[in-house]
Amino acid sequence: MSEVNGRNGAPVDLAAWSCPLPLRDSPTVVMGHGGGGALSAELVEHLFLPAFGPVGELRDSAVVDVGTARVAFSTDSYVVRPLFFPGGSIGDLAVNGTVNDLAMSGAQPLYLSTAFILEEGTALADLGRVAEALGAAARAAGVRLVTGDTKVVDAGHGDGVYVNTAGLGLVGPGVDIRPGRARPGDVVLVSGDLGRHGVAVLSCREGLEFGTAVESDTAPLHGLVAAMLDTGADVHVLRDPTRGGLAASLNEIATTAGVGIEIVERQVPVPPEVADACAILGLDPFYVANEGRLVAVVPPVDADRVLAVMRGHPHGSGAAVIGRVTAEHPAMVVARTGLGATRVVDLPVGEQLPRIC
Amino acid sequence: MSEVNGRNGAPVDLAAWSCPLPLRDSPTVVMGHGGGGALSAELVEHLFLPAFGPVGELRDSAVVDVGTARVAFSTDSYVVRPLFFPGGSIGDLAVNGTVNDLAMSGAQPLYLSTAFILEEGTALADLGRVAEALGAAARAAGVRLVTGDTKVVDAGHGDGVYVNTAGLGLVGPGVDIRPGRARPGDVVLVSGDLGRHGVAVLSCREGLEFGTAVESDTAPLHGLVAAMLDTGADVHVLRDPTRGGLAASLNEIATTAGVGIEIVERQVPVPPEVADACAILGLDPFYVANEGRLVAVVPPVDADRVLAVMRGHPHGSGAAVIGRVTAEHPAMVVARTGLGATRVVDLPVGEQLPRIC
Numbered sequence: 001m002s003e004v005n006g007r008n009g010a011p012v013d014l015a016a017w018s019c020p021l022p023l024r025d026s027p028t029v030v031m032g033h034g035g036g037g038a039l040s041a042e043l044v045e046h047l048f049l050p051a052f053g054p055v056g057e058l059r060d061s062a063v064v065d066v067g068t069a070r071v072a073f074s075t076d077s078y079v080v081r082p083l084f085f086p087g088g089s090i091g092d093l094a095v096n097g098t099v100n101d102l103a104m105s106g107a108q109p110l111y112l113s114t115a116f117i118l119e120e121g122t123a124l125a126d127l128g129r130v131a132e133a134l135g136a137a138a139r140a141a142g143v144r145l146v147t148g149d150t151k152v153v154d155a156g157h158g159d160g161v162y163v164n165t166a167g168l169g170l171v172g173p174g175v176d177i178r179p180g181r182a183r184p185g186d187v188v189l190v191s192g193d194l195g196r197h198g199v200a201v202l203s204c205r206e207g208l209e210f211g212t213a214v215e216s217d218t219a220p221l222h223g224l225v226a227a228m229l230d231t232g233a234d235v236h237v238l239r240d241p242t243r244g245g246l247a248a249s250l251n252e253i254a255t256t257a258g259v260g261i262e263i264v265e266r267q268v269p270v271p272p273e274v275a276d277a278c279a280i281l282g283l284d285p286f287y288v289a290n291e292g293r294l295v296a297v298v299p300p301v302d303a304d305r306v307l308a309v310m311r312g313h314p315h316g317s318g319a320a321v322i323g324r325v326t327a328e329h330p331a332m333v334v335a336r337t338g339l340g341a342t343r344v345v346d347l348p349v350g351e352q353l354p355r356i357c
Numbered sequence: 358m359s360e361v362n363g364r365n366g367a368p369v370d371l372a373a374w375s376c377p378l379p380l381r382d383s384p385t386v387v388m389g390h391g392g393g394g395a396l397s398a399e400l401v402e403h404l405f406l407p408a409f410g411p412v413g414e415l416r417d418s419a420v421v422d423v424g425t426a427r428v429a430f431s432t433d434s435y436v437v438r439p440l441f442f443p444g445g446s447i448g449d450l451a452v453n454g455t456v457n458d459l460a461m462s463g464a465q466p467l468y469l470s471t472a473f474i475l476e477e478g479t480a481l482a483d484l485g486r487v488a489e490a491l492g493a494a495a496r497a498a499g500v501r502l503v504t505g506d507t508k509v510v511d512a513g514h515g516d517g518v519y520v521n522t523a524g525l526g527l528v529g530p531g532v533d534i535r536p537g538r539a540r541p542g543d544v545v546l547v548s549g550d551l552g553r554h555g556v557a558v559l560s561c562r563e564g565l566e567f568g569t570a571v572e573s574d575t576a577p578l579h580g581l582v583a584a585m586l587d588t589g590a591d592v593h594v595l596r597d598p599t600r601g602g603l604a605a606s607l608n609e610i611a612t613t614a615g616v617g618i619e620i621v622e623r624q625v626p627v628p629p630e631v632a633d634a635c636a637i638l639g640l641d642p643f644y645v646a647n648e649g650r651l652v653a654v655v656p657p658v659d660a661d662r663v664l665a666v667m668r669g670h671p672h673g674s675g676a677a678v679i680g681r682v683t684a685e686h687p688a689m690v691v692a693r694t695g696l697g698a699t700r701v702v703d704l705p706v707g708e709q710l711p712r713i714c
Contacts, residue, residue, distance in 0.1 A: 029479040034509030043507060047481065051488035052471075052495070062503035064468050067426035067527050075470035075523055076506045091541070111421050113432035114409075115521050122386040124404065131408035136510045138409070145409045146419035149433045150400060153389030153712065159514040164472050164506075166432055166523030170424050339597075356509065 005174055032350020034079075035143065036243025039350050051298045053143030059178050059256075060101040060239065065156030072107030072169040074098055079162050081355045083130060085204040087196070087215030090163060091133025093291055093357050096220045097242065098167040099141050103222035104238040104294065106177040106229060107169030112138060114165055115149040119158030130161050141220035143167070169222075175229070179256035181236035184327035187303035188261060189296045191224060192318035194246055195274035198288035202353050203277065214273050231309050234301035236277050239295045242357055244348045245287040249295050250333040251347040261333045263345070286335075287348050289356045297325060389707020391436075393600025396707050416535050416613075418679065420528050429464030429526040431455055436519050438712045440487060442561040444553070445570030447520060448490025450648055450714050453577045454599065455524040456498050460579035461595040461651065463534040463586060464526030469495060471522055472506040472543045476515030487518050498577035500524070526579075529637040532586070538593035539614035541684035544660035546653045548581060548667055549574065549675035551603055552631035553709050555645035562633065571630050576649030588666050590659035596652045598714055602644040603707045604650050607690040608704040618690045620680030620702070643692075644705050646713045654682060 032039035049055065055062070061074030069171060078094045095112065102109040114134065116198040118127065138145050195249075203214060221240065228235055237257075239249040246268070254261045270285045278285045298306050303321065310316030333345040389396035406412065412419070418431030435451045439697070452469065459466040471491065475484065495502050553574040560571060578597065585592055594614075596606040611618045627635075627642045635642045649672060655663050660678065667673030690702040 029477055029481060029484065029509055029641055031477055031509050031511065033475065034507055040507060045503075047485055048471075048488055048505065048507075051485065051491060051492040055501075055503055055505075062468070062470075064501075064525070066428050066467060069424035069426035069428070071423050071426070071428065071525065073470060073523075073525055074504055075469060075472045075521065077472045077474050077508045079474060079508045079510050079520060098465055110423060111419070111430060113419075113430060113523050114405075114511055115432045115434045115523075117434050117519055118386045118390065120386055120388055124384055126387060127386065128404055128408065135410060137410040144412075144421075146412055146421055147431055148401075148405065148412075150391055150397060150405075151434045151436045151712075152386055152388050153436050153463055153516060153519075154388065156513065157516040159510060162474055162510075162519075164434060164521040164523075165433065166430075166470050166472075166521075168421070168423055168428065168430060168525070214563045302693060351630065355508075 016040055031354045035348065035351025036248050037348035037350050059179045060104040061107065063105050070171040072105040072171050073103045074101035074165060075166040076101065077162060077164040078357055079355050080201060080357050081159065082204060083126065083161060084201045085216060086213055088218040089130065089133040090161060091130045092137045092218045094134055094163045094165045095137035095141055095143070096291060097357060098165040099143060099222055101170035102167045102261035103225045104240055105171060106175040106225060106238065107171045109169040109222050110145050111143065111144050111146045111168045112165045113147045114145055114163060117162040118152045118305050119149065119160055120152055120155045122160045127161060130228050138342045155192065176254050177235055177238050179237050179239065179253045182253050182257035182259050182297045182325050183236065184259055184325050185300055186236055186297045186325040187300050187321055188263065188323040188325065189298065189307060189321050190269065190321060191294045191316040193269040193271045194290055194293060195270055195278065195285040195288040197291040198353050198356055199274050199277045202281070202357055214277065217290055217292035218317050221292065221294050221315055224310065224313045227309050227313050228296065228306050231305050233298055233306045235296060235298050241290050241293060241295055243351050245289055246294050246295065247286045247333065247345045248348055250345065253297065254333050255331045258330045260326040260329040261323060262326050263335050264352055265335045265337050267320060267322045269318055286345060287352055289353065291357065361534040388413060388711045392705065392708025394705035394707050398593045417461040418464065420462050427528040429459045429462040429528050430548050431458035432521060432523040433458065434519060434521040435714060436712050437558060437714050438516065438562060440483065440518060441556045442573060443570055445575040446487065447518060448487045449494045449575045451520045451522045451574050452494035452498055452500065453648060454714060455522040456500060456577045456579055457597045459524045459526035460582045461597055462528060463507055463532040463582065463595070464528045466498065466500050466524055466526040466579050468501050468503045468525045469522045470504045471502055471520060473508070474515055474519040475507065476517055477509055477512045479517045484518060486629040534592055534609045536594050536596065536613035538595050539610050539616050539654045539682050540593065540681050541616055543654045544656055544657050544678055544680040545620065545680040545682065546655065546664060546667065546676060546678050547626065548628040548651045548673040550628045551647055551650060552627055552635065552645040554648040555713055556631050556634045558713055559638070559710050571634065574647055574649035576672050578649065578651050578672055581667065581670045584661050584666050584670050585653065588662050590655055590663045592653060592655050594654035598647050598650055598652055600646050600674055600708050602646055603652065604690065605704050605705055607702065608696050610654065611690050612688045615687045617686040618680060618682050619684040622692045622694050624677060624679045626675055626677050640709050641655045643702060644709055647709065651658065
């Protein structure tokens with residue numbers, strides 16, 4: 001490969017790149033520990049895993065055997081602020097986010113649990129709106145809400161409504177989709193343009209306006225995944241680029257599979273209104289959260305037909321090839337710029353926008 | 358039946374007893390909405406269920422079909438304060454509570470998810486202790502922690518550590534254990550003495566001492582349940598009397614099955630130190646939370662052998678018959694007092710002790 005430069009323009013020491021990260025010096029939890037980036041990874045690697053014991057390959061959802069069934073199992077808590085934002089709400093995220101985590105293992109999502117942590121004093125009308133949104137999103141996604149829990153914490157110890165969903169899905173025979181399967185030569189695709197969710201939440205939270213209103217892309221992606229699998233393609237990896245955005249997803253794939261990933265900057269679709277907002281706010285769209293997009297890694301022989309099927313699906317109409325998997329620079333993601341140079345797309349330390357989901 | 362008197366001594370109008378509860382007048386969430394009593398039931402019935410659609414019979418865990426497997430699925434969030442208390446911690450509760458919810462459907466618990474909502478500024482050392490406790494409890498219970506999530510909320514919008522666990526278990530063929538199966542004539546048993554968890558947490562929280570230290574009873578109960586089922590007994594109902602205590606569990610069974618339940622006060626085992634603490638604090642031990650006890654409803658023909666097996670198990674050594682299911686006063690629980698009178702054991706409105714689990 002050609003020389004790789006860091007953001008400061010200096011060449012990067014590739015040999016030092018993929019060493020494990022130590023738990024940093026802060027003695028306390030910082031916002032970045034929940035950001036889906038390097039700090040989150042450190043917390044998992046250096047605090048949770050030693051306590052919990054081995055959990056297998058880290059991925060959006062676990063695939064476990066229950067009796068004779070292969071079951072995908074996933075959980076996420078949602079603490080987004082505000083509860084309602086352009087294009088969606090915490091209820092949409094709580095359904096679509098967990099549905100998508102199941103779909104990223106190639107599972108057919110079937111059942112969700114819902115667990116609320118409510119702050120004393122929250123308006124029941126607001127909770128009702130959240131519940132309605134959650135129910136509507138579940139019906140739209142074709143999943144059933146089958147079990148739940150409600151806890152209340154005293155005023156000042158919560159923030160209105162936090163909701164956790166866990167999900168169960170059925171993994172079909174022969175389906176094996178996980179980050180560790182990325183192979184040099186594979187093609188990297190995205191299902192649509194990037195950055196809408198993060199910009200929508202931020203604009204709403206800060207009362208910003210960017211001329212054109214940006215709406216969240218929140219959507220359930222299991223129908224799109226099913227269509228992709230129906231082509232018979234051997235899909236190697238699926239990820240939904242939520243916290244930490246495209247950069248975090250690609251870095252996790254590269255690290256887990258021990259491969260390099262090279263993307264071409266101008267092939268990554270970013271809507272003009274997102275690009276404008278990011279320019280104003282100093283954000284990098286590659287790091288902004290999405291809630292209705294996926295990254296797919298497929299063998300080159302399958303790429304064209306997978307791309308065609310994605311483009312024919314309502315949630316994949318903006319699909320594009322953005323790069324490829326390489327044997328070079330393992331565990332590193334680089335972007336080829338418009339000028340033909342490459343830059344490192346590193347794992348974010350935290351999340352640019354706290355409480356984005 | 359003989360006349361039933363309410364707590365104020367006046368006869369109770371039985372006809373009016375089992376009408377559905379309206380969502381009460383408060384426009385906001387109150388602590389009692391998380392207490393596992395009448396306010397919690399109202400929130401589920403009048404807010405969540407209309408939004409979510411039908412969820413089937415309400416119980417500790419849902420039993421759903423995933424492919425060819427019958428899977429028990431449950432979730433609970435844990436917001437107990439303080440994080441560590443005599444006899445256990447939030448980590449023990451997060452494992453044992455969800456394991457027990459699965460066991461109450463007769464399932465073999467297999468896998469748990471863990472989802473943390475951390476408050477910015479929480480000491481990583483404290484989080485580490487919680488994680489260690491969680492891992493140790495999972496190993497002790499023989500369940501695997503397979504998937505997880507971490508979110509961080511800004512200081513002042515959380516309370517150190519909240520943790521949600523969801524669980525999966527395998528339900529064997531022919532196993533059908535649920536509140537709706539209680540039948541007149543059935544025998545009601547408990548697996549041990551009651552009230553230890555609630556008193557342990559309260560004493561720690563308030564800095565109270567009662568002469569003898571009371572420790573939480575937190576324990577995983579699936580081994581006990583397996584031993585009970587191995588007798589071949591047709592166990593009709595299992596419940597773990599957590600929030601709202603014995604009173605809430607019995608009322609839920611009575612309401613769901615449309616039966617009456619009559620317990621004999623002096624047969625309900627309450628440790629002297631719990632009775633003393635309750636007397637000082639004005640609590641009723643029937644309403645105090647337990648985290649390592651179960652209520653079982655079994656046909657009379659099976660009662661003796663189930664009781665014998667329970668008493669032979671480490672988590673059931675204090676098991677006792679406490680009453681029976683009746684055809685009289687459906688949806689109502691009554692206690693026969695030492696004086697031969699009966700009193701209504703009504704569903705608590707909220708929880709006597711907020712944030713008990």
